[in-house]
Amino acid sequence: MIQGLNELLKKRFHITIHNQDLLDEAFTQASYVNEHPNQNLKFYERIEFLGDAVMQLVVSEYIYKRYPKLPQGRLTRLRAAMVNEDSFASFARECTFDKYIRLGKGEEKAHARERDSLLCDIFESFIGALYLDQGVEPVIAFSHQVIFPKLDEGRFDEFFDHKTELQEVAQQNGPVAIDYELVSEDGPNNDRAFKVAVTIDGKELGIGEGHSKKHAEQVAAKAALNKLQANN
Amino acid sequence: MIQGLNELLKKRFHITIHNQDLLDEAFTQASYVNEHPNQNLKFYERIEFLGDAVMQLVVSEYIYKRYPKLPQGRLTRLRAAMVNEDSFASFARECTFDKYIRLGKGEEKAHARERDSLLCDIFESFIGALYLDQGVEPVIAFSHQVIFPKLDEGRFDEFFDHKTELQEVAQQNGPVAIDYELVSEDGPNNDRAFKVAVTIDGKELGIGEGHSKKHAEQVAAKAALNKLQANN
Numbered sequence: 001m002i003q004g005l006n007e008l009l010k011k012r013f014h015i016t017i018h019n020q021d022l023l024d025e026a027f028t029q030a031s032y033v034n035e036h037p038n039q040n041l042k043f044y045e046r047i048e049f050l051g052d053a054v055m056q057l058v059v060s061e062y063i064y065k066r067y068p069k070l071p072q073g074r075l076t077r078l079r080a081a082m083v084n085e086d087s088f089a090s091f092a093r094e095c096t097f098d099k100y101i102r103l104g105k106g107e108e109k110a111h112a113r114e115r116d117s118l119l120c121d122i123f124e125s126f127i128g129a130l131y132l133d134q135g136v137e138p139v140i141a142f143s144h145q146v147i148f149p150k151l152d153e154g155r156f157d158e159f160f161d162h163k164t165e166l167q168e169v170a171q172q173n174g175p176v177a178i179d180y181e182l183v184s185e186d187g188p189n190n191d192r193a194f195k196v197a198v199t200i201d202g203k204e205l206g207i208g209e210g211h212s213k214k215h216a217e218q219v220a221a222k223a224a225l226n227k228l229q230a231n232n
Numbered sequence: 233m234i235q236g237l238n239e240l241l242k243k244r245f246h247i248t249i250h251n252q253d254l255l256d257e258a259f260t261q262a263s264y265v266n267e268h269p270n271q272n273l274k275f276y277e278r279i280e281f282l283g284d285a286v287m288q289l290v291v292s293e294y295i296y297k298r299y300p301k302l303p304q305g306r307l308t309r310l311r312a313a314m315v316n317e318d319s320f321a322s323f324a325r326e327c328t329f330d331k332y333i334r335l336g337k338g339e340e341k342a343h344a345r346e347r348d349s350l351l352c353d354i355f356e357s358f359i360g361a362l363y364l365d366q367g368v369e370p371v372i373a374f375s376h377q378v379i380f381p382k383l384d385e386g387r388f389d390e391f392f393d394h395k396t397e398l399q400e401v402a403q404q405n406g407p408v409a410i411d412y413e414l415v416s417e418d419g420p421n422n423d424r425a426f427k428v429a430v431t432i433d434g435k436e437l438g439i440g441e442g443h444s445k446k447h448a449e450q451v452a453a454k455a456a457l458n459k460l461q462a463n464n
Binding site: 045046048049050052053054056057060061064070071072075076136 | 277278280281282284285286288289292293296302303304307308368
């Protein structure tokens with residue numbers, strides 16, 4: 001049992017998970033399991049696999065119903081803005097889930113607890129555990145507390161900016177392949193710097209830097225737009 | 233109302249969709265809507281967006297529970313083998329859904345009815361309509377008729393072959409990026425030939441040809457494996 005986690009879930013989210021093993025599994029990283037070989041523990045990855053699919057459906061259904069006129073392309077982009085590593089890591093931090101993850105000593109020293117990829121995984125595995133324990137309704141209720149209000153706060157608006165514009169401009173004369181590739185990732189965990197390149201049909205058109213991959217992609221898309229528009 | 237579709241669903245799958253508009257929407261392509269501007273019709277794309285997420289969850293949950301020891305990586309690969317254009321197009325054909333799609337005349341002439349991408353879309357939009365009409369349980373029941381039995385028939389075993397092996401061999405010394413790219417696609421709709429290239433960290437290592445993208449990818453992976461193993 002993870003100290004304080006049940007209390008947090010109950011107090012803040014009115015959630016009581018009945019299958020304690022499932023909840024422990026959802027907050028346990030492989031490194032911790034490896035350091036406690038005799039305790040027959042499981043780590044979160046399988047539950048996260050399921051939680052990811054649950055989250056996709058819950059978000060898809062919500063935006064499908066909330067925006068009855070939004071065409072498929074924009075629904076897909078909005079979902080991608082909501083369901084990604086950046087968002088989920090920030091939701092996990094907001095829920096203070098980072099405090100409750102069981103990590104091995106090496107990972108603890110390497111500041112894994114602050115890593116977006118781990119926080120995103122844990123957010124998904126929590127969702128998976130909640131779903132397995134109680135079905136989809138509590139996941140929807142939780143999303144109404146933690147995720148959906150961000151739509152009204154304009155949290156996902158940024159996404160409709162440069163990347164969307166680049167897609168629209170680049171595909172004026174037919175479909176092209178637009179890819180964002182992480183070029184580098186440096187700096188301490190609390191101050192990472194990401195560099196991203198955007199290519200159109202394999203040709204590099206812009207580079208962007210930022211403190212998140214998402215922001216770096218926006219900057220790269222903006223650079224590519226400038227280049228495309230200068231050429232026209 | 234689409235002639236014969238209700239009868240097919242009832243007779244073969246014991247399904248009665250109550251919201252007829254939803255079912256019509258799920259089987260109607262944009263080209264048909266454009267040709268009937270005064271009928272206030274909708275096309276399938278938004279429902280397909282939702283159906284895709286429903287299918288992901290239903291398949292994820294089934295394999296999560298059926299294979300309690302399968303690690304996340306293999307669950308992810310198995311899901312990818314089950315939930316993709318090739319599979320869904322073949323399921324749509326098997327259900328004879330192709331006969332009921334409402335297409336514009338131009339698309340009909342261009343043999344859109346035989347196109348994998350459209351059949352896959354329609355399969356997903358049917359799932360979306362069923363889900364919106366009746367929730368997830370009938371989707372699970374339908375999947376037990378149409379999708380899950382294929383696991384026992386070995387339909388998805390192929391996936392565990394060359395692509396998986398290539399991944400394991402190529403990543404022995406750390407993570408690499410393995411990409412499959414469609415090089416060309418020729419021939420009549422009932423006899424398409426696909427050519428796929430596989431690259432590892434951007435370097436092309438193999439080319440494969442086949443009558444489906446999936447098969448061409450397998451052949452490309454095999455070629456890459458031969459090359460890698462010859463170099464060792």
